[in-house]
Every structure is written in C-alpha cells, then in structure tokens.
Amino acid sequence: MFSTGQIQILRRVAFCAALLAAPAIGVAPRAASQAAPSAVAGIDVAGMDTSVAPGDDFFRYANGTWDRTTSIPPDRSSWGLDADLAETAAQRTRALLEDAETHAAAGSDARKAGEYYAAYMDESAIDALGLAPLKTELGRIAAIADRAQLAAAIGAGIRNDVDPLNATEMHTDRLFGVFIAQDFNEPSRNAAYLLQGGLGLPDREYYLADNPHMEALRDKYRAHIARVLQLANMPDAAATAERIFALETKIAKAHASREDSEDVHKANNPWPRADFGAKAPGLDWAAFFKAAGLDAQPQLIAWQPAAIEGESALVASEPLETWKAYLQFALIDHWSGLLPKAFVDERFDLFGKALSGTPQMAVRWKRGVAATNGAMGDAVGRLYVARYFPPEAKAKAQSMVADLKAAFSARIKKLDWMSPQTRAKAQAKLDTLIVGVGYPDKWRDYGGLTVSRGEALQNAMRAERYRYRQAVGTLRGPIDRAEWWMTPQTVNAVNLPIQNALNFPAAILQPPYFDPRAAAAHNYGAIGAVIGHEISHSFDDQGSQFDASGRLANWWTPEDFAHFKAAAAQLVAQYNAYRPLPDLAVNGQQTLSENIADVAGLSAAYDAYRLTLEGGAAPARQGFSGDQQFFVSFAQSWRDKFREPLLRQLMLTDGHAPSEYRADTVRNLDAWYTAFNVPSTATLYLAPADRVRVW
Numbered sequence: 001m002f003s004t005g006q007i008q009i010l011r012r013v014a015f016c017a018a019l020l021a022a023p024a025i026g027v028a029p030r031a032a033s034q035a036a037p038s039a040v041a042g043i044d045v046a047g048m049d050t051s052v053a054p055g056d057d058f059f060r061y062a063n064g065t066w067d068r069t070t071s072i073p074p075d076r077s078s079w080g081l082d083a084d085l086a087e088t089a090a091q092r093t094r095a096l097l098e099d100a101e102t103h104a105a106a107g108s109d110a111r112k113a114g115e116y117y118a119a120y121m122d123e124s125a126i127d128a129l130g131l132a133p134l135k136t137e138l139g140r141i142a143a144i145a146d147r148a149q150l151a152a153a154i155g156a157g158i159r160n161d162v163d164p165l166n167a168t169e170m171h172t173d174r175l176f177g178v179f180i181a182q183d184f185n186e187p188s189r190n191a192a193y194l195l196q197g198g199l200g201l202p203d204r205e206y207y208l209a210d211n212p213h214m215e216a217l218r219d220k221y222r223a224h225i226a227r228v229l230q231l232a233n234m235p236d237a238a239a240t241a242e243r244i245f246a247l248e249t250k251i252a253k254a255h256a257s258r259e260d261s262e263d264v265h266k267a268n269n270p271w272p273r274a275d276f277g278a279k280a281p282g283l284d285w286a287a288f289f290k291a292a293g294l295d296a297q298p299q300l301i302a303w304q305p306a307a308i309e310g311e312s313a314l315v316a317s318e319p320l321e322t323w324k325a326y327l328q329f330a331l332i333d334h335w336s337g338l339l340p341k342a343f344v345d346e347r348f349d350l351f352g353k354a355l356s357g358t359p360q361m362a363v364r365w366k367r368g369v370a371a372t373n374g375a376m377g378d379a380v381g382r383l384y385v386a387r388y389f390p391p392e393a394k395a396k397a398q399s400m401v402a403d404l405k406a407a408f409s410a411r412i413k414k415l416d417w418m419s420p421q422t423r424a425k426a427q428a429k430l431d432t433l434i435v436g437v438g439y440p441d442k443w444r445d446y447g448g449l450t451v452s453r454g455e456a457l458q459n460a461m462r463a464e465r466y467r468y469r470q471a472v473g474t475l476r477g478p479i480d481r482a483e484w485w486m487t488p489q490t491v492n493a494v495n496l497p498i499q500n501a502l503n504f505p506a507a508i509l510q511p512p513y514f515d516p517r518a519a520a521a522h523n524y525g526a527i528g529a530v531i532g533h534e535i536s537h538s539f540d541d542q543g544s545q546f547d548a549s550g551r552l553a554n555w556w557t558p559e560d561f562a563h564f565k566a567a568a569a570q571l572v573a574q575y576n577a578y579r580p581l582p583d584l585a586v587n588g589q590q591t592l593s594e595n596i597a598d599v600a601g602l603s604a605a606y607d608a609y610r611l612t613l614e615g616g617a618a619p620a621r622q623g624f625s626g627d628q629q630f631f632v633s634f635a636q637s638w639r640d641k642f643r644e645p646l647l648r649q650l651m652l653t654d655g656h657a658p659s660e661y662r663a664d665t666v667r668n669l670d671a672w673y674t675a676f677n678v679p680s681t682a683t684l685y686l687a688p689a690d691r692v693r694v695w
C-alpha cells in the first residue's frame, strides 16, 4: 500500500472524492491556507468563468478559469482542492516528524514516528541492504514443500488491508483480505470479514476486459512481473512471469465484480470456521487460519463466497511451483517502495505512469510522510492536532454539525412518502449518530511496535503486523463505536455505517472548506455539504440496511423502498447520461449511493444555511447573492482535474462520479434555479418532476 509512492486515495470517504480532487481555487486556496492565514475564505471569483451560463455548465461557470489555467503537477495523477490541502498537510507533517525525530521523548510514540520517517528517508541504507530485508520471507516461500505449508504461508501474509464498509477499499494484493469490525449480525461484538484478493492490478476488469486500453496495460503488467523477477535475480524471469500472470487471470475470473461486492446482502455469509473446507474446498483452511491468527474464531463472514471458493480451488489445482513464484513476486512487488531504487522506479513505471498517467514520482519526503501516516497514523495525528487544530475550530465545526443534524431532523419530519414508523427509526438513528470532529478521543498506541533507524522495510513490515494483531485482538474485546477509521491529518471525511458514526478529520476542517470567520453561505456550501453528505449516508440505500445499533436489518417498509427506488432510478439515469470520455459514460448504478448522498447533503446544507439567516436576507458579497455564494462555494469544492488513465481507473473501481458531475448536483435543487434564473432551455435544466428529492 505504501509501496507505490502514490498516496493512497480513499474516497467514500469523504466526499469521498475529495481526495482525488484537487487544488483549489487557483491561487486562492494556497494563499488561504498558507501564505495569508489572515485572509477570510470566500468564493474564488477570479477562478470562475462567468461567460459560461450557469445553467449550461455549472462546473465551468464556477471553475472555468481555474480549469484553463491550472495544470496537474508532474508528480500527481490528479489535482484539485483536496490535493492542494493534502499537500499543505504533508508539508506540515514533514516538519512535525523531523522535529519529533530529535526532540520528542525517547521511546515515545512521537519519537518512533519521527524515527520511522527518518528510516524511510535513508535511501543509502535501503540501497545498501538490497533484498536482504526480505530474505527470511523469500526463503520461507522457497522452502514450501506441500499444500499445507502453502496454506500457512498464505495465511501468515494476510493483513487487515481491506475495508468494504467505511473506506470502501476492496482491493488487496494478498490472496485474501481481512476486515475486522463490528459484526453486522450481532453488533455487541466484533467479527472478521474475509474478502477476495490476490490481484496485482486494481480490479478483475484489468485482466478480463476486451478492449485495447486494457490489453496494452496487461502487456505492460506482464513485462513488469518479468522485470521485477529479473531485478531479484530469479531464474527464467520471462517464462515465470507468464505463469504468474496466467494464475492472476484465473484469480480474476473467480472474483466478484465491484458492483456485487458493494451489496451487503450478498456479503452476509457467516460461515462457521469449521465449514470452510466443505464450502470452499482446496485451501487447507486449518493451516491458513492458524497462520493468520484467526483459529480461535468460531465463524467468519465470507464477503464474496463464490470468489473465496474459486480462489481456494485454485490453491489446490495450480502447480505448487507457480504458487511459490507468485508469492515471491507479490511479496517483492508489495514492498518495492522500500527496496533499492531500481525496484522503486520499476513499480512507478507501471502503477504511476501506465496505470495513473503520472509522469513523475513524488519526491521522497512526500512518500515518507504518506508511509508514516499509513504505519503510525495516530502518532502523527496527535502531533498534527496539537499544532494545527485549535479548540475554537473544533467548537465551531461541532456547531455546524449540530445545525446539519437539525436540518436533517426537520426533513425527516416532513417526508410524506415515508411511513411514520420508518420516520421514527430514522430519527432514532440520527439521535444516536456519533460524530467525531477533528480527532479521536482515544488514540491508538504504538507501545509494542519496534522502530529502528536503518530498517525502513522491516519497520514497515512490523507496523503492518502490529496493526493486524491489534485488530485481531479486538475480536476478543468490546466494540468501540467511537473508533476512528481515518487519521486527523487526512483531507477527507467518512461515514461508518456499522458504528453509526462519522469522522471529520482536522485536515479538512480548514480553509477554503471551512473558516470560522467566513460567511455562512461559504462554509455551508463547502464543508456543510460535506457534513450533510456523510450524515445522509446513514439513510441512503446502504444506510437503510443498518439500524441504529449497526445491525444489518432493513428498517424500511416495502412502500418506503418502492418510492426510494423510483427516485434512485431517476438519479441513475441522470448520471448515466454524463460522458467524461467519448467511449466511457459514468456508471449511474455504481455511483448511486454517493450521488444520493451529494443530493441529500447539499439539500440539508442549504436548509441549515437558511436557518442561520433566521428569516433575514442573506448579505450579498463579492457581487453575489447569498444563495449564489452558497452554490458557487459548493461547485468550487469540486475543483478537480484527472489524468486520463486515472480517470478510467476510477470510473471502473470508484463509487464516486467524477468531480465535475458532482458539482452539477445543484440541478436537483429548486433554489439553484431561482438563484441563477436558470431557463428551461438550459443544458442542465430539469423539469421540477425530474429533480430528485430523496430526503
């Protein structure tokens, strides 16, 4: 995960998309967050293109000049508001880590984080070690003599590196992924969820899709496997690479699609541990679970049962030598970011250049910050919050959250299509929603983690194992509904459906998203819509599957669903009609949950904004009425540019629509038509009956 040199992009999270998104407001955002901290956030008038009719293309009306004058930095596959803020957060984090390395108390978590970063930065030590840090692991794989040992090796490598419900991270390059969280059939305890995995490329489509783009990428991936084997001095690199690729293709054929993987009902397969051998024959499950530390679990939840069955069968049917070669390659490739430069460059050529279109690797310190965040996120977060998130900002953000909750509550009361008993349950869910603002109340500790200078790769392996063991430990302990799934220094936000909770990290609660001194129209259009988006996930097609306690239990009546489905179908059609590339349209079904959350979040944020006016008129600023500021501020928060390969990747694997179309969410709100006098001839015009109102 931190081996690519790319910062991992989380996106349900937050707006999820936010992360991908990028920089902001031309020059303004940087100025707001760095050079001129005293400037109060407002809309970026210079970045607009008012020659575009707002009703024809609202994204370009709000962002046209920015879009024309901004280019994606060479070390990025995308750029926009979030990327810009993330860059700022990374610079701050670097300084904090460099300071902690020498000034924090010896043995403290802060000191360890500083040393972790310093070890990552020590390229000469890394180059001198070569493949030595992987020698033990590679030797273990080479010594595998039978299928039981193979199963144990696969089990020993398993980590909690997927998260199908919070971050919606479905991909792992390990043969299986584990997600440990509250049990959605029994919310008083935690459960282990087992997911498909084992692909080097991002999704099954990369192996199976019959089109020239994917064919070209497959060729590059095969060549990549061969080069990695060559660099590692493995024999018969070319022939071995073909066998590894053929095995991965078989794994891909067994995989469930992204769409199926997002259906929690298809995922709800509690399998007694003892039944795995009968349900998914092939893999020696007893050896696997023992090595994975999961042999005390009476049951696990099989997220994609057919894929688990298919992968297990392959473990028995494919030659042992092929599996050994596959495991060795996967291990080296996974850790290549912490191997000598030739490995780093080779991996970047494929995953950075070919798969994401990024011309140039991020400088090492940026990769080091990302890696440290990934390994010891809470230790870094404590430093970040102490320096950059004052109590006043927390208090103000909490009051905005309260406003948004009140706006949702009022909307729920008025929903005439929803049965009274369902409305009561929605209200109960809202009342018990836990909203984390800025940072967690309880930090993860790293007391048992060993960090050594000069051992960058070993540190990373130990940190991964430490996190996994911590997670496995929670299977025996109580649930924690206030647990955070995102670090405070992340520019993003997330809804946690089984905890009935939200996280709004400190790093997104800053200008231009949020400025305690800015006009309400600005704050509510930007961060308010993000807060509304995340709250609404508790009530959308996914949220309606989980009750207030996090139990997988549909709390809607069939009539409620019928109405919801009709509204959803309209939204699916609305997004299916968007076409970012001539040969590729947005998938309205794949992005439905997020699109609903955008409509609902913007609607609630608008209500909350109007409530702040207490019936008075909104002050005009910068030449725009209050409502115009609100909508422009929203559209400017979706400033993003993508390189085409990344855009294609996201359209296949991401639950969010490309940012530009998220800005066009405005066309579902009556108030937007009034604010901009949108005529019925406008491109984005929807007749009142076609405007989607879910909440």
Ligand SMILES: [Zn+2]
Residues within 6 Å of the ligand: 011, 012, 013, 014, 015, 016, 533, 534, 537, 594, 597
């Ligand atoms: Zn979302």
